[in-house]
Amino acid sequence: MPQNEYIEESIKRHGRRMDHDERKRKREAREVHKQAAFAQKVHGLKAKMYNKKRRNEKIQMKKTIKMHDEKDAKQKTTDAVPDGAVPAYLLDREGEQKAKVLSNMIKQKRKEKAGKWSVPLPKVRGIAEDEMFKVVKTGKAKTKSWKRLVTKATFVGEGFTRKPPKYERFIRPMALRYKKANVTHPELKATFQLPIISVKKNPQSPAYTQLGVLTKGTIIEVNVSELGLVTTSGKVVWGKYAQITNNPENDGCINAVLLV
Amino acid sequence: MSSIYNFKRIQPVPGATDFLDIVLSRTQRKTPTVVHPGYNIGRIRQFYMRKVKYTQETFDEKLSQILNDFPQLDNVHPFYADLMNVLYDKDHYKLALGQINTAKHLIDSVAKDYTRLLKFGDSLYRCKQLKRAGMGRMATIMRRQKDSLGYLEQVRQHLSRLPSIDPNTRTLIVCGYPNVGKSSFMNKVTRADVDVQPYAFTTKSLFVGHMDYNYLRWQVIDTPGILDHPLEERNTIEMQSITALAHLRACIMFFIDLSEQCGYSIKEQVSLFNSIKPLFTNKPTLLVITKTDACKLEDISPEDRKLVEDVCKDGSVELSQLSTYLDEGVIETRNLACEKLLQQRVAMKLKGQKVHDVLNRVHLSVPAPRDSQDRKPFIPEQIAKRRKYNPDDPDRPRLERDIEMENGGAGVYNVDLKKKYLLKSDEWKYDVIPEIMNGKNVADFVDPDIEEKLAELELEEERLEAEGVYDSPEEELDEEEEKIKSMAREIRRQKQIIAQESRLKKGLNRPVIVGSVKASRQTKDDFASHLEKLGVSSDVADTRAKSITRKRTHSSTRDPAEGMARGTSVAARAVSVVRDRSTMGLSSDKQAKLAAKKKSMSQRKGNLMARAGEADRSIGTKMPKHLFSGKRKMGSTDRR
Numbered sequence: 022m023p024q025n026e027y028i029e030e031s032i033k034r035h036g037r038r039m040d041h042d043e044r045k046r047k048r049e050a051r052e053v054h055k056q057a058a059f060a061q062k063v064h065g066l067k068a069k070m071y072n073k074k075r076r077n078e079k080i081q082m083k084k085t086i087k088m089h090d091e092k093d094a095k096q097k098t099t100d101a102v103p104d105g106a107v108p109a110y111l112l113d114r115e116g117e118q119k120a121k122v123l124s125n126m127i128k129q130k131r132k133e134k135a136g137k138w139s140v141p142l143p144k145v146r147g148i149a150e151d152e153m154f155k156v157v158k159t160g161k162a163k164t165k166s167w168k169r170l171v172t173k174a175t176f177v178g179e180g181f182t183r184k185p186p187k188y189e190r191f192i193r194p195m196a197l198r199y200k201k202a203n204v205t206h207p208e209l210k211a212t213f214q215l216p217i218i219s220v221k222k223n224p225q226s227p228a229y230t231q232l233g234v235l236t237k238g239t240i241i242e243v244n245v246s247e248l249g250l251v252t253t254s255g256k257v258v259w260g261k262y263a264q265i266t267n268n269p270e271n272d273g274c275i276n277a278v279l280l281v
Numbered sequence: 282m283s284s285i286y287n288f289k290r291i292q293p294v295p296g297a298t299d300f301l302d303i304v305l306s307r308t309q310r311k312t313p314t315v316v317h318p319g320y321n322i323g324r325i326r327q328f329y330m331r332k333v334k335y336t337q338e339t340f341d342e343k344l345s346q347i348l349n350d351f352p353q354l355d356n357v358h359p360f361y362a363d364l365m366n367v368l369y370d371k372d373h374y375k376l377a378l379g380q381i382n383t384a385k386h387l388i389d390s391v392a393k394d395y396t397r398l399l400k401f402g403d404s405l406y407r408c409k410q411l412k413r414a415g416m417g418r419m420a421t422i423m424r425r426q427k428d429s430l431g432y433l434e435q436v437r438q439h440l441s442r443l444p445s446i447d448p449n450t451r452t453l454i455v456c457g458y459p460n461v462g463k464s465s466f467m468n469k470v471t472r473a474d475v476d477v478q479p480y481a482f483t484t485k486s487l488f489v490g491h492m493d494y495n496y497l498r499w500q501v502i503d504t505p506g507i508l509d510h511p512l513e514e515r516n517t518i519e520m521q522s523i524t525a526l527a528h529l530r531a532c533i534m535f536f537i538d539l540s541e542q543c544g545y546s547i548k549e550q551v552s553l554f555n556s557i558k559p560l561f562t563n564k565p566t567l568l569v570i571t572k573t574d575a576c577k578l579e580d581i582s583p584e585d586r587k588l589v590e591d592v593c594k595d596g597s598v599e600l601s602q603l604s605t606y607l608d609e610g611v612i613e614t615r616n617l618a619c620e621k622l623l624q625q626r627v628a629m630k631l632k633g634q635k636v637h638d639v640l641n642r643v644h645l646s647v648p649a650p651r652d653s654q655d656r657k658p659f660i661p662e663q664i665a666k667r668r669k670y671n672p673d674d675p676d677r678p679r680l681e682r683d684i685e686m687e688n689g690g691a692g693v694y695n696v697d698l699k700k701k702y703l704l705k706s707d708e709w710k711y712d713v714i715p716e717i718m719n720g721k722n723v724a725d726f727v728d729p730d731i732e733e734k735l736a737e738l739e740l741e742e743e744r745l746e747a748e749g750v751y752d753s754p755e756e757e758l759d760e761e762e763e764k765i766k767s768m769a770r771e772i773r774r775q776k777q778i779i780a781q782e783s784r785l786k787k788g789l790n791r792p793v794i795v796g797s798v799k800a801s802r803q804t805k806d807d808f809a810s811h812l813e814k815l816g817v818s819s820d821v822a823d824t825r826a827k828s829i830t831r832k833r834t835h836s837s838t839r840d841p842a843e844g845m846a847r848g849t850s851v852a853a854r855a856v857s858v859v860r861d862r863s864t865m866g867l868s869s870d871k872q873a874k875l876a877a878k879k880k881s882m883s884q885r886k887g888n889l890m891a892r893a894g895e896a897d898r899s900i901g902t903k904m905p906k907h908l909f910s911g912k913r914k915m916g917s918t919d920r921r
Contacts, residue, residue: 024444025486030476155403172401196397271410273398273418 140264141207141278145224145238148173153225153234157192168192174199174269176217176233176241191232199235202275204243204263217275218242218260235275239265243277286361286447288440291350296434297427301420304343308336308416318405329412330399336416337392340423344385347433351378352440358448360528364487367520369436377429377436384426391418444489444502451499451626452529453618456522457536458550459506460543462571464488465605466536467503470615475503481544482506485518487525494619502529509553526560532622533566534614537589540576547585554592565621566598569614573604 063071157168168190175193183189205212221240223229235241242260250258263277295303312335316328354362354371365374395415402408446452455463459481467475471490476483488503504522507515515523526533537550554568568589570578578586578600593600601617603610630636671677681696688694702710716723728734745751794802805826809819867873887894 023442024488025442027442033476152403172403194401196394197401268410270398270401271407272414273395273411274414 140238140240140280142238142264142266145236148225148236153229154191170194171197171232171234172270173197174235174275176200176220176235178219178233193232197270199269199275202241202243202263202265202277204245204277204279206248206279206281208281213248215243215245215247215263218244221262235265235269237265237268240280241265241275241277243279245279286358287445288352288437288443289445291437291440292346294347294430294434294437297424297430300343300426300430301423304336304339304423305416305420307339308332311335316405320405322403325405325408326399326402329402329408330396332412333392333395333399333415336419337388340388340419341385344381344388347381348378348385351433351437358528360446360448360524363524363528364443364521365440367517367524368439373432374436377432380426380429381433384422387422388419391415391422444487446487446489446502446525446529447500448529451497451619451622452531453499453501453534453615453622454504454525454529454531455501455534455536456504456526457506457569458508458538458543458545458553459483461506461536461538461550462605463506463536464503466534466569466571466603466611466614467501469605469608469611471501473501473503482518487521492615494616495623499619502531507553507557509549509556523557523560526557531564532618532625533561533564534569534618535566536569536571538571539578539581539585539589540572542572542575547581547588551588551592565618565625567614567618567621568592568598568600570600570602571604572606573602573609574606578602 060071060075153171153173154169155172156166157170159165159168170192171194174197177193177198200216201214202217203212204215219242220230220233220235221242223234223236223239225234225236229236240262241264243263244259245261246257246259250261252258262280264280265275265277267274267276269275312332313328316325318325320328352361352365354365354374357365362371365371392415395411395418398411398415399408402411455466457463460479460483464475464477464484467473467488467490468477471492473488473490475488475490482505484503484505486505490501490503492499492501502525504525505518507519507522512523535554537547537554538545539547541547570589578589581589589600592598599617599621601610601614603614605611668674685691685694685696699710704710714723805822808825809822812819812822863877864870864873867876884894886892893899
C-alpha cells in the first residue's frame with residue numbers, strides 16, 4: 022500500500038533509469054521545435070488563441086530579460102547635474118525641465134478654459150423611437166397600442182410609485198433597472214462601483230431623461246461619498262456627474278467616467 | 282476496511298484556466314451552434330439563453346462536485362479533522378471551499394440576471410453581446426478562484442496519499458524520540474516497508490501497516506519522532522504524531538533507547554514520556570526498551586534505572602524489552618500490546634450501552650420451581666434402552682452402506698431404491714412402467730377411479746337405449762315437399778349450367794358483343810322464350826314491349842290544377858309530379874286562392890316599409906362568444 026511520498030521514496034531506493042537526464046534534456050530541446058511546428062500548423066480560432074497566449078509569454082519573457090539586463094546597465098541618477106556653477110552645455114537640460122512644467126501649465130489652463138462643459142463622449146448615436154420602445158398591445162381584442170415598453174436600461178428612483186398599471190403608458194421592466202454603475206475616476210485611474218442618484222441628462226431626448234433611460238453618453242449623478250472627495254472649501258463631495266461610456270443594454274452593466 | 286476514510290476518490294481539481302476551457306468547450310459542444318438573424322426573435326433569444334444557462338449549469342455541476350468531494354472537517358473523525366488541520370491549516374481549507382461556494386452562487390446569479398436581460402434582447406447582435414458579457418463575467422469569477430483551486434488540488438493530491446487509517450479498529454501506535462527504532466519495529470511486525478535510516482526524522486509522516494494477531498486484523502501506526510518541548514513549538518511533523526496519539530483509541534507503545542545511540546539521554550526520554558502522558562489516559566500503554574543488543578535495563582546506572590522504573594510504578598504502564606537487530610522480544614512485545622488492547626476493548630464494550638442491544642436479544646427463561654419435586658425430562662424406556670449404533674459391533678443393524686460395501690462398493694453396486702416401495706402387492710415392486718408413452722406422460726392420464734366411471738357410463742348408455750332416446754322418428758314426405766325438393770334440384774342444376782356457361786365465355790379468345798348491342802339485336806320473341814325458360818308467362822314480354830314503345834308524357838308540364846280538377850286530393854295522387862308546395866295541404870283551389878290572398882296581405886305592410894322579412898338573409902349573432910373569446914389552440918375559426 023503506497024502511502025505518503027511514495028514516488029520520492031521509490032526514486033530514493035531504486036534510482037532513476039540511466040538515461041533519465043539525457044532524455045529530459047532532449048525533450049526540453051525538442052520542445053521549441055514542437056511549438057514552432059504547432060504554431061505553423063494551427064489555424065482558425067485555435068491559432069488566434071495560441072498566438073495571443075504566445076504573445077503574452079513573449080512579453081513576459083522580454084520583460085524578465087530586460088530586468089536582468091538592467092542590473093548590469095548604468096542607471097541614470099536624477100542628481101547627475103551638479104549644483105552650483107554649471108557649464109553651458111549642461112544648461113539646456115535644466116531649461117528642458119522647466120519647459121515641461123510650462124507646457125503642463127498651459128495645457129492645464131487651456132483645459133480649464135475650453136473644457137468646462139466638454140465631456141468624454143461629445144457625440145452620441147441617435148436612437149429611434151422604435152428601437153427604444155416596444156409597442157405593447159392592450160385591450161380585450163389587443164387592438165389598442167398606446168402602451169410602450171422601454172427596451173433599454175433604465176434608472177428608477179427609490180421613491181418611484183407606479184401609476185395604476187392599467188393607465189401606465191411607459192413600462193420600465195424590472196430586469197432592465199439598474200441601481201449601480203462602475204465609475205472610473207480618470208485621474209486616479211481607478212474604478213468604483215457607485216450607486217446612481219439620478220439621471221441628469223440623456224442626450225437623445227428630454228423625454229428619455231424623464232424616463233431615466235441609460236444609454237451611451239447619458240450623464241448620470243453618482244454617489245461619490247465613499248471616495249472621500251473634498252471640495253476646495255473642505256466639504257465632502259457627495260454627488261458627482263459621470264458619463265456612461267458603454268451600451269448598457271448590450272453589456273448588462275453600466276460603465277461610466279467621472280466628470281472632473 | 283476503512284472505506285469511509287478513503288480520500289483517494291476525490292476527483293482532480295483543474296486549474297482556473299483549465300476549468301474555463303473545460304466548461305466553455307462543453308457549452309460549445311453540447312449546445313446548438315447555428316443561428317441566423319432572420320430567425321424569429323424568440324428563437325434567437327432562446328438559443329442564447331440556452332447557452333448561458335448551460336454554461337451556468339456546467340459550472341454549477343463542477344463546483345458542487347468539488348464541494349461534495351472534499352471532506353468537511355466537521356463531519357470526519359476528529360483524528361482526520363485534526364490531521365488535516367495540522368497538514369493543510371483548517372482556516373485556509375475552509376476559506377478555499379467557502380470561496381468556491383461563493384463563486385458558485387455568484388455564477389448562478391449572473392446567469393439569472395443575463396437570462397432575464399436576454400428576454401429583452403431585440404436583435405441577434407444584442408442577444409449575442411449579452412451572452413458574451415454573461416459568459417465573460419462567469420469566466421472572470423472563475424478566474425479569481427485560481428489560488429483556491431490550486432490549493433485544493435494540492436490538498437487533494439496530499440490527501441490521496443495519506444495512509445488509510447481506520448480510526449475505530451484495533452490499533453497499535455508506536456511513538457518516541459527520533460531514531461529510537463520505531464520504524465524498525467514496524468518493519469519487523471508488518472509488511473509496511475518503512476524507510477529506516479541511521480539519522481533522526483527519517484519518518485516524516487504517519488505510516489500504517491497491518492498484521493494478524495489472534496485471527497484479527499490489526500493496524501500498526503508508525504509516527505514521526507517527537508521532541509520534548511511545548512505544544513506551541515512543535516512543527517508539522519511532530520504534530521502528526523501528537524494528533525494520532527490524541528485521537529486514536531489505541532495501545533500506545535512508547536519506545537525508549539537506553540543505549541542513548543539516538544542522541545538523547547534517558548532522562549530526556551523519560552521526561553518526554555511524562556510530558557505527553559496526558560495523551561495516554563484510558564489507553565493501554567507500554568514502555569518498550571529497544572536496542573537491548575546494545576544496552577539492557579540491567580546495564581544502566583542505578584539513577585537512570587530508577588527513572589525508568591518510576592514510570593512503571595503506578596501499574597498502568599507495562600515494561601517490555603526488545604531488539605530488532607537480534608529479533609529478541611519483538612513478537613512478545615507485540616503480543617503483550619495486543620492482549621492489553623483487546624482486554625481493554627472488551628471491558629469497554631461491556632461497560633457501554635451497545636452490549637445491551639445484543640444481550641436483550643438473548644433470553645434464557647427458566648421457570649420458577651413449583652415445588653420441591655424434581656421434574657426431569659421424559660425419555661421413553663425403549664429409547665433409553667436402545668443400543669447405540671456402533672460400526673465395530675457385528676450385531677449392528679445393517680445399513681444400505683454395508684450392503685453396498687459387500688457388493689463391491691460405490692460405482693459397482695447400485696442402491697436398490699424400489700425395495701421399500703409401499704404398494705398393494707409386493708409383486709408389483711419391480712414392474713416396469715413406462716413414464717412416457719406416445720409422447721405423453723402416463724402419470725397425467727392415470728385416474729384411480731377409471732374402472733368405476735367406465736362402468737357407470739356403460740350403465741347409463743344401456744338405460745338410454747332401453748328408453749328409446751336414440752330411435753329416429755319415421756319421416757313421411759308429403760306431396761308439397763316433394764314438389765319443392767324437385768324444384769330445388771332443378772334450380773341447382775340450372776345454376777350449375779349457368780356457371781359452366783359463364784366459365785366457357787370467360788375463356789373465349791375472340792371479339793365479344795357488348796351487352797347493350799346484344800340487347801338491341803334481340804327481338805320480343807327472344808325475350809318471351811327466355812321468360813318461358815325461367816318459368817314466367819310470356820305475355821309479360823308483350824306488355825313490356827308496348828310500354829317501351831309508347832312515348833312518355835311530360836309530367837312536369839302537367840298543370841297541378843288539372844289534377845285537382847280531376848277531383849282527387851293532392852296528397853292522394855298516384856302519379857308522381859313535381860309538387861307545388863304552395864298548394865300542399867289545401868283541399869281545393871278555392872282554399873288555395875284564399876291562402877295566396879292571405880299571404881300577399883301579410884307581406885304588403887313589410888314590403889311597403891322595406892322591412893326585412895322572413896325570407897331575407899339574416900345572421901342572428903354576428904360574433905358568437907364561443908368563437909371569439911379565449912386563445913385559439915385547436916380547430917378552425919368557425920368550429921371550435
